[in-house]
Amino acid sequence: MQNNALMKIRDISKEYQMGEVKVKALQDVSFDIQEGEFVVILGPSGSGKSTLLNIIGGMDTPDNGKVFLRDLEITKFNDKKLTKYRREKIGFVFQFYNLMANLTAKENVELATEICKDSLDVNQVLEDVGLSDRKNHFPSQMSGGEQQRVAIARAVAKNPLLLLCDEPTGALDYKTGISILSLLNRVNKQYGKTVVVITHNAAIANMADKVVRMRSGKIIKIEHNDSPVAPERIEW
């Protein structure tokens, strides 16, 4: 383990009890995430990519295997430490945005920053995601794309080490999807944040520095992309 990767994922396995059937969500998954990288985890639904993301983000724990944040083994963390880890190091973006319905855009972002030590300026972040004139609207008054921007702002404003995005464009139309991707790209480049996006949309992989392809709970291929495409030029 003499590399200086930001995250090291080693031999992760996880089984689920779904009703009456056992699902092997992950089997011996290992890979690294370098600081500042834009990683896309690609796979069809049910391939275990969400589970992987949840484990990396400290929302779930594996049955076997280890996850390191630099030298810290987060798979050894107890509940309290995991909460602290999520609070300070991780920013989540969900497929269905998951904003609090009765808080405005700005308040939703503040909900996240209130509990962080080194958070960014909320107004600035909202401006960066292009919502400075919508910040006092409630989620129900915003389009899906706008809501996802709020969600990204919420994740970014925490100033996390790692931005984890679970199908961020899954619920959006093409054009909005592209704008969200380009926003994520900008977050990656402008703020220097490490971004992990999981998706089943192969086209999105083109913009990644690294692509992790998964199927049936296993990594089938890890690709390095030396010349990522700008999101605006992606088509599907």
Place this chain on the structure above:
Amino acid sequence: MKKLNLRLFRLLKNSKGQFIAVTAVIIIGLLIYTSMNMAHINLKSTVNYYYDKTNFSDIFVQVSKIPKKEVDKLNKLPQINKAEGRIVYDVPLKVDKGREKVKVRVISIPENNQVNSLYMIEGQGIENKNKDVLVLEQFTKARGLNIEDNIVPQMGGKQYSLNIKGIVASPEYVYLMENEQTLLPQPDKFGVIYISEELAMDSMGFTNSYNEVVVKVNQGTDVEEVKEILENRLDKFGVKRIYTKDEQLSNRMITEEIEGLKKTSSSVPLVFLFVAAVIIAVILSRMVKNDRTSIGVLKALGYKNSDIILHYMKYSILIGLVGSIFGITLGILLSGYMTKMYIQFFNIPMLRVKFYYSYMISAIFISVLFCMTAGLWGTRKILKIVPAESMRPEPPKSGTRIFLEKIGVIWDRLSFSWKMVFRNIFRNKKRFIFISFGIALTFSVIFLPLNSMDAIVSIFYDHYGEFQTMDYNITFTKPLNERVLTDIKNIVDVEKIEPKIEYPFRITNGHREKVVNIIGLKENTSFYNFNNIKDQKINLPSSGIILSEGLANYLDVKVGDMVKIENFIPEKEDIYIEVKDIVRQSLGINGYMNIDYMRDKLTDEEMITGVYLDSDDRVKIKLDDAKQISSIQSLQDMREVFNEFLDLTIYSISITVLFGGILGFAIIYTSTSLGISERRLEFSSLRVMGFSKNDIYNLITRENIFMTILGILLGIPLGKYMIVFLEKNFSTEIYTLYIKTSLLTYVETILLTIFFIVLAQLATFKKINKLDFIEALKSRIT
């Protein structure tokens, strides 16, 4: 404001109906708690203060005659702080309107009155010992008497015109009642007046002697011990009755009222707080369930479990605090009003109102404790929510067949909508049980006050009309020979007449003893209907004694036991008599004997102390001048007084019913509106499928009808159980509750229950009207 608090605040704004409903239940609980506790303690301390200031006596001894110097000797006893002799007589008062029979109790006061001293409300003390009189305030008010007015009591057969010099209050008559049998004060018919010792001695033929001794014992002395000493010492003066402060009628009435307040204040609020706590727990657990994803997001953002639990707990704590503030404030206001009302009702000329912070603090503490417990219970599942899992949609509920479907005979006949109703009910058993139980509770909370109304009515009508059936109950000023019956028959046209002996005796069983009136009646008396405790009709036995249930319970005797009867008539022996039966008597406690047996064992041959009679004649007017008659009690008068009293009671009962209704409303409203917000998806799907709003109302209405029926069926035994509790706990020596619920009460309770349910349901229909079904189907997060 912290964003989580902001979220809570907006959540509250969106469901203020529920918040208000639960808070109202807490408010009522604490309102009752603070007002009754404070009224209780203020009344108690006021009474004690009053007793203290006026030196209320500890022991009362009624004797035939005791010389002045013997009373002076009592004052040398080390246990006795002060003993005072006085002359007490109930005499007729001459009034302008000839037909009215007014009686006053004449009490002599010594020059330097120390025991039971009078509180001067208006005017001054006696100056002219032969002319001046002091009159009890209640009596002056009821009869419109003023200072310098004249009153004409007939003392020792002679009329005296006396001048009212002062209007007074006395610790002995805070509750002015002639005797135990009166039930209600009639201050215009019975009053108390105070005259100088000299005038009393002259007019009533007591030269340097008295017929009553009042005693204040030294502090720290055992009253019972002194009572025994006095009994022995004064035996030779013909002790008629000796009783302590605890047994004194007025004091007993007020003590019972104070105790009643205390009982109510410590039981009723708990019911309300408990219900509120259950509602809060349900609301919160539903909220947590619905907010599963939001809670997951909060956890993902790095919020601690404790942060999130606290977030939801704040809801319950807020209810507790808002409820406390309003409940306590209103309670304090009400307690002031209640205390004043009581003080006025009981004629206490002073008021000791203190502000008891301890009740405020304990009220807040209790309510927050209930709310916190409810909050913890309701939010306990937050711990189990795993953020990653909460993001996944919940697996659909297993849609197994319900029990009813297995009974083909019934199931096949149900229409589709009814099938849906039953499936909903059986698949949400918890909610179903909660609502049904809530309805049951509502039913019983309404049932209870309506029944106490029944009870009050029946106490009275059972006693006057069922138990005693005479039109007139006439009591003589002193025992007379039975021949007087003929004289009465000559004056008034009587249908039926029977002699009676009513005389106080002390009945003792082991360590328990009680001074009560034993009533001697003719063998086959037609004026009394005795029913034993199994409610079977019995006849007055020719020998032995029968006791009223309250007395039997007090003495702890059973049928067949022998009780000792101590005689206050001089030169009569104490005897043992067998208890032949125990009978129901709702008002007062007494023993009953065959009049011949009683004369043989306890009193003199041919002696009677009064008569019972039935007559259509104008008895009161015709017998008005009869010197030897001390009182004529007519059934008609009693009923009139009672109806007046009943009007007052209806008021307080309506308030209790209203409280019960609010309780029911809160339960039904919160549970139905929770149900609706939980079933938004279901209703929206139905709407999309083409169900109209009315169809959905019908669906809910049918569910509620089913639960209402079940709730009421559950409520009837619950209510009955509460009544048994009420009978046991609220029966006193003076009255015994026998609650017979009338059919009308059942109907009234059911109608009122349904009324409150319908009200709650109408309030929730607004929510369905506002339901935006497309939005509901789209959004999946709160």
